[in-house]
Amino acid sequence: MSYATAKLAEEKVFKDPVHRYVHVRDQVIWDLVGTREFQRLRRIRQLGTTYLVFHGAEHSRFNHSLGVYEIVRRIVDDIFAGRPEWDAAERLLVLCAALLHDLGHGPFSHAFENVFGTDHEEYTREILLGDTEVNTVLRRVALDFPEKVAQVIEKTYPNKLVVSLISSQIDADRMDYLQRDAYYTGVSYGHFDMERILRVMRPRAGQVVIKESGMHAVEDYIMSRYQMYLQIYFHPVSRSAEVILNHILKRVKILSEEGYWFKHAPTHFKPFFKNKITLEDYIALDESIMLTYIQFWMQEEDEILRDLSSRFINRKLFGYINMNPQKEPQRFARLQQLFKQAGVDPIYYLVHDSTSDLPYDLYQPGVATGKLPIMLQMINGEVRELSQESSLVDSIAGRLKTDHKVYYPEEILTDYTADEAFKQELHLLLQNS
Template sequence: MEYIRDNVHGDVKIEESVIADLINTSEFQRLRRIIQLGGGQFVFPGANHTRFSHCIGVYQVIRKFLANEDIKSQINNYDRKTVLIAGLLHDIGHGPFSHTFEKISKAQQHEVYTIDIILGNTQVNSVLKKHLIDPNDVANIINGTHKNTFLNSLVSSQLDADRLDYLLRDSINTGVDYANLDLDWIIRNARCKDKKLVFRKKALYAVENFLLGRFFMFKQIYHHNVSYRFDCTFKSWYMRLKDLYLQNYNFKNNEVVEVFKDFFDDKVCNLETYLRLDDYSMIEFMKKTSEEDDEVLRDFSDRMINRRFLAVSTNIEQEKLNSWKNNVKKEYQKYYFDKIDKITLTIYSKDEEKKKIYFIKEDGSLVEMSEISEILREVTTNIEKNLFVFVNDNVQ
């Protein structure tokens, strides 16, 4: 038995040898080198926590759910171990800078790479088989296709261990207090009914607080303008790199090209190559591309390294935008100017069955949250905005 001292959950007990072995795999250790919030670290100096710590946190939150006597009595030992593993591994496929990397990895998102790591020729796969855990069972929980839908909902639903941990963790590390959730009360009032994760009505206010906390975290943290500026600058760096590759540009350093070749060709990246990618390697690639002769690639490399990101705004005068464009060569304007349409922020979604939150009524039947929540009746649940992207080095 081992303990991990966590700044969010305190002592995290590692009781299962399979969990300890998975943590020690090279694929899981790679998560130490991937910052959880990507561009958020450039707004909040303390937000340098990693996907590694988040995955440990999700494992711990699921452990707390499974300690709930009602839930514990309805799950066998194999399923208990499998869902803990799924929680631990759910983000193992994330690329550098977390979600930022998905702006360029169009062929596959991080969830698909996660499944590839679990089912592929990896240390993770070997550990699972060594401990007689079917990798497909773990993959099915993460994909939300396991026959026991309750296990799926613990890892991926509108109120799951993933969201509970990242809201708490991101709130603590950014220094804001919007997501001060009543975690223990929510878990204490959780129940397993009809293979669904449901809650007693006395937890309604705590769940409403969770949704409001999530809303404010998205407004203040996840949708922060600097995060978008980081994403857009990274996207332009990559776009210029790809364009030069397609133009048969003679790179001084071919290592960067070799690593990104599958992405340039819009293919699924070879898993061995993909696992070489983390925040550290990306920064090193940018240092190397800052030495290329191409002025645009050099500029974006420097912007990424030294926090000179492109600017964004929800509103900009066309005349001012045109004057800025006139300062950039026409063939380069696509790298420095863009528009992001319809960024949507949803407080609560009931479009899909798996995303609905249910409460137990006095007669034992279930009621969907929007039918009993005053908050959801009073608050607009969908907010949209557009963003203009432009070059303005006076914006900090």
Template sequence: MQEKVFRDPVHNFIRIDDPMILALIDTREFQRLRRIKQLGVANTVFHTAEHSRFTHSLGVYEIARQFAAHLINFKTQTPGDGGWQPEERRVLLAAALLHDLGHGPYSHTFEHIFKTDHEKYTQQIILSSETEVNQVLRTVSDDFPSQVASVIAKTYPNPQVVSLISSQIDADRMDYLLRDAYYTGATYGMFDLFRIIHLMRPYVGGIAFEDKGMTTVEDYVVSRYQMYGQVYFHPVSRGMEVLLTHLLERAMSLYERSKTDSFVDGHFVSEALVPLFEHQISITEYLALDDATIIANISNWRNAPDRILADLATRFLDRKPLKSIEIADDVRDLLPKLVELIQAAGFDERYYTAENDSFDTAYDSYNPNSKKTKTPIEVIQQDGTLVELSSESTLVQALRGRTYGNARFFFPNEMLSKHADWDLMAPMYEEFQHYVRNGKLIRP
């Protein structure tokens, strides 16, 4: 086929020369990703962060395409030599394109509330004979859908393909760091993608990077560290996520009550959300959900007869996030008192307070005893031996295992208000504020 080109602000051009890839892009399941924001509620903080899972997925495909174009220079010569196998290109590109297919609306907040797993849904969508994606993949071979799904599941027999899609330095992370930095205006998320690709070398156990370019790989690790600290863990964005979480929890609670309480009308939930609330949802019903489905319901809930649901919906739509303070371990015992004051001020603590811990590590070396083992970044030396990145880089050594993020307590903004002495709530507000100083919980 004649090469198809998509213009892209991050990669300039996204090139497609395989009719199967183009057909996958045109499927209804992939087009749905246009209607799911990549960063969820982060656009309420970074107003230009309106990019979608669709644009990110195309970007991951393009980086994987560049991987394959580079690795062809190191193709296998004899069985078991650890060289790149050119026939893996198609499964690599398909997995890169489809890796986020199973994301629900508002992505990770959605997963937390409804106990879904986007990777498992991605595999189900790929494997289901009911989907257009499955039908396109089967044009390659009957077992091609299972091959692509196994890359997502990290069980594909070739570790090189898996690590290119899912590791500490992969096509997914590379695109979302560059793309999220571009759309949020956070320049500290940038790194030299071209240089990193040209440092890649295949080996039997996966992908390594030439030691002469270790500084470039260090830049990537630092970029990830900075993006998490400044963008992904932003306290206002987390406040909006907590608000959305409580809003959906309240909706689910009311829906459950409607089954036994005649005074609660369960029809406040749209037909599209009912299977989700019933926890019996088919692939077809799941694929009908997107950000617009959730927003349409929340817009209706603004006028709900339930006071809490209506208030939470209004706060979410009008961007009135819950405020927060940082919690240190030595003052955590003060939280029950804060909750007591919030309750006394008339707020239901189940929906207006939350403890939210957001932590991640800048870089993890391999630890076989860890519950979430991460593959290390391997550096290949001049003599061909492999060493783990942090053993060669003093910068990465300093970041290895280091956590970033913090624990925060969320509460209604009203608790920080200044009220007249005659206001019945004034004493609660004033006492609450004795525990807050410079955004942190303190002991008065």
């Protein structure tokens, strides 16, 4: 028996609150779970700063990655097995890609990437192909196996059916994180009938299709995703925390470039400041280390860094208004002037942030989109795009929703000046229009 087909003497299971159990029988999967690069995902939260709003949202990318693996395992072992359109030789490949798809995420991914210009997808590839324990395991399957896994995750693998299982508009990645994030945040929006969707999935050349009879379950899934983005992923208070974290990192970077003497030198961040990051530097940084530094920075002499760090650790977050500075440039410019007049640096304390999402990206002939559309297999064998059959999905398809907020410390309205005329103007400008 080769390593690629080797099975554990006894099946291992992880108890999981979403899927009840995650089943592992393949030796390769068990060995990958045990690597230090995969174990590091225990120390990276799935939802970043959202735990400061929904206190249960402490789950990790480790949890999520196991969940995505389990969904894909069920699809290929229970739904696709034996069907002529599915090549069983690609089973282990898609299982590994599902397990490892988030391997390159850094601490508080979005804020971190925004400041340091890193890309978690590039680091996923580096971990898969570099001098790592993960690479050692994958190479035991075949010398070209790490590259194939990377291609599936990067969506460049030739067989798009394999890619679509973990990257499409109804993939295992989304099906896990919607349910998992709903569970840990305590909301009902993300729940949908996954069992029904799995039962009506079918392999087809190029991608997964859904039997027509399962259309209503898919509609429910689309609406669940729509609500989760509005209520959880784009929550304004979570975004406030991310804005502050983002500016903590920016401030530390600027101070380092200016030669500022830190009481607690940001040793782990220096390679990122200089853009000379080794894979070891990247793997060594996780959220526990970052939070430790932020607690250290609460004692720094620099007033801005000290204040922002204290706000983040003690959850003294910014308030916000609905405002797009591009549409109201004069109002925003006047706010900047007033902040400066009060001795408050608007670069760090008057921050515009926007978010946007497509609930469903419909198929448009000749137009490239980010994800494969959801295709329905009709009773007569014809394949049709979801929004052509569902009036519900058609009503939201292709509609990009963008939300603009301006964040600021609410105490500026009371604590920074005794000038009543100043306060009145500031109060008027900081009202939601």
